[in-house]
Amino acid sequence: MDISKSHYKKMVEKASPNSRLGANCAKAFVVGGLICAFGQVLNSLYMFWGANADQAGTYVAMSLIFLAVLLTGLGKYDDLATFAGAGSGVPITGFANAMAAPAIEFKKEGYIFGVGAKMFIIAGPVIVYGTLASMVVGVFYFFFGG
Amino acid sequence: MTKRLGKQTVLFSRPVGILATSSVVGPKEGEGPLGSKFDVVLDDPMAGADSWEKAESALVKQSVQLCASKAGMETANFDYLIAGDLLNQSTGSIFGVRDTNVPYLGIFGACSAMGEGLSIGGMLIDGGFADNVLVSASSHFCSAEKQFRFPLEFGAQRPPTSSWTVTGAAAAALTSKVGGVSVLGCTTGKMVDMGVTDANNMGAAMAGAAADTIVAHFKDTGRSPHYYDAIITGDLGYIGSDLLLQMVDKAGYQITHNHKDCGIEIFDRDRQNTLAGGSGCACSGVTFAAHFYEEMKAGRLSKILFVPTGALMSPVSVQQGESIPGIAHAVIIENVGG
Numbered sequence: 001m002d003i004s005k006s007h008y009k010k011m012v013e014k015a016s017p018n019s020r021l022g023a024n025c026a027k028a029f030v031v032g033g034l035i036c037a038f039g040q041v042l043n044s045l046y047m048f049w050g051a052n053a054d055q056a057g058t059y060v061a062m063s064l065i066f067l068a069v070l071l072t073g074l075g076k077y078d079d080l081a082t083f084a085g086a087g088s089g090v091p092i093t094g095f096a097n098a099m100a101a102p103a104i105e106f107k108k109e110g111y112i113f114g115v116g117a118k119m120f121i122i123a124g125p126v127i128v129y130g131t132l133a134s135m136v137v138g139v140f141y142f143f144f145g146g
Numbered sequence: 147m148t149k150r151l152g153k154q155t156v157l158f159s160r161p162v163g164i165l166a167t168s169s170v171v172g173p174k175e176g177e178g179p180l181g182s183k184f185d186v187v188l189d190d191p192m193a194g195a196d197s198w199e200k201a202e203s204a205l206v207k208q209s210v211q212l213c214a215s216k217a218g219m220e221t222a223n224f225d226y227l228i229a230g231d232l233l234n235q236s237t238g239s240i241f242g243v244r245d246t247n248v249p250y251l252g253i254f255g256a257c258s259a260m261g262e263g264l265s266i267g268g269m270l271i272d273g274g275f276a277d278n279v280l281v282s283a284s285s286h287f288c289s290a291e292k293q294f295r296f297p298l299e300f301g302a303q304r305p306p307t308s309s310w311t312v313t314g315a316a317a318a319a320l321t322s323k324v325g326g327v328s329v330l331g332c333t334t335g336k337m338v339d340m341g342v343t344d345a346n347n348m349g350a351a352m353a354g355a356a357a358d359t360i361v362a363h364f365k366d367t368g369r370s371p372h373y374y375d376a377i378i379t380g381d382l383g384y385i386g387s388d389l390l391l392q393m394v395d396k397a398g399y400q401i402t403h404n405h406k407d408c409g410i411e412i413f414d415r416d417r418q419n420t421l422a423g424g425s426g427c428a429c430s431g432v433t434f435a436a437h438f439y440e441e442m443k444a445g446r447l448s449k450i451l452f453v454p455t456g457a458l459m460s461p462v463s464v465q466q467g468e469s470i471p472g473i474a475h476a477v478i479i480e481n482v483g484g
Contacts, residue, residue, distance in 0.1 A: 002396075002397070003340075003354070003393065003396070005340060005341035008340045008341065008342075008354065009341065011389060011392060012342065012347065012350040012385075012389065015350070015385050015388045015389050016306075016307045016347060016350065016385050017306040017307070017385075018306070019303075019305055019306060024303070072299045072301075073299075075299060077299060077301050078298070078299050078300060078301045078302075080301065081300075081301020081302060081303065082301070082303060082304075084301075085303045088301050089301060089302070094301065097299070097300060097301050098300060100299070101296070101297040101298070101299040101300035101301075102297045102300070104297065104298075104299055105292055105297035105298055105299070106297070108196065108197040108199075121297075122296065122297075122300060
């Protein structure tokens with residue numbers, strides 16, 4: 001076509017609707033906040049039932065991961081994410097979903113090359129760069145942390 | 147070379163009849179505006195299989211058998227079977243038709259498969275190399291998500307420019323017998339790369355190719371847009387269609403009055419949350435088979451230019467920063483009566 005790529009890029013930008021940033025942020029804020037508030041409720045409950053602060057934190061993480069994986073298996077977590085976006089992606093539940101979803105999807109290719117190999121296709125980069133970032137921070141802390 | 151017009155167009159020496167078509171779709175397509183027109187609407191997107199890929203092949207198998215029986219033939223009596231889909235190494239088609247025992251030609255033109263198949267099938271028959279050719283095109287939302295995007299249950303929002311892959315399989319039986327709704331020729335598309343790198347905006351990636359093929363068709367044949375009752379693109383969706391109309395207009399042709407897009411027709415975007423529209427090989431395939439072919443048979447449309455569109459990319463090419471070339475194949479379809 002007799003249209004330059006740069007001109008076409010402008011035409012595409014004009015024709016393409018943008019994501020509703022404001023609404024998406026508000027939904028993410030509310031749902032993300034609710035998930036974290038629910039975690040806090042669990043934390044208080046576990047402490048009320050006799051756990052110390054460290055134990056309660058571990059129990060909360062276990063509970064939220066269990067619920068997220070259960071909802072993923074039931075096919076509900078992605079519906080929540082369609083509504084909440086980052087609100088359901090950023091908390092620990094999002095990480096659990098990112099592990100469980102590929103495990104379910106690639107189970108058809110077997111436990112070795114399917115589940116085992118593909119389970120980390122989404123969460124893998126988070127682990128790699130999370131570990132790398134913590135090492136960089138650790139080195140800084142070693143030299144300048146006092 | 148007398149059948150060749152201009153650089154890209156071929157007009158057959160006699161009409162190649164479309165004896166029958168078939169469409170098998172998933173539940174979401176069944177809930178769409180064309181829902182009642184499909185031959186088979188499945189309750190279960192898994193189609194009784196144990197993986198999405200096998201489910202897509204099951205759809206292909208069912209639609210091919212159904213098309214043959216609607217044409218009053220045995221599948222094994224076709225001279226060629228031409229099939230295309232979106233999965234790696236065309237496995238959706240291959241495992242759907244491996245038991246047919248018919249000479250097989252696998253094609254890849256991304257979502258333009260139905261247009262490419264009808265073009266090649268028509269040429270085979272017009273060339274005298276075959277009397278009966280079966281053409282198949284398929285796609286499955288879940289197998290496409292798995293291959294091109296994320297695992298199905300992963301929670302991610304879709305951008306408003308993204309399209310929704312149609313779950314379905316379509317087939318068309320071409321014949322050397324003259325009469326009825328027929329393929330009269332085709333304009334084979336060139337790859338057109340407008341520099342789009344966003345795999346979530348397929349309509350934009352394909353619109354340039356669609357405009358290029360449609361304009362080439364008018365130039366090669368000397369026809370004006372008014373020659374056709376409808377000019378039907380495959381899966382440009384809302385954004386791609388908007389861009390197409392602008393580009394064709396700039397080239398000096400007006401198709402706003404008779405342009406339709408299968409990606410817009412197949413879903414109700416407000417009710418079904420399908421964003422930029424439907425896509426996939428099955429989008430143009432089942433919409434043509436269930437809707438436009440029947441409209442032509444009933445005489446409500448007599449001449450159409452059917453232009454399935456494809457985005458020629460893979461997840462690897464996109465990750466390596468390649469832009470997405472588009473392709474569009476125009477097929478001239480008319481009801482010649484008789």
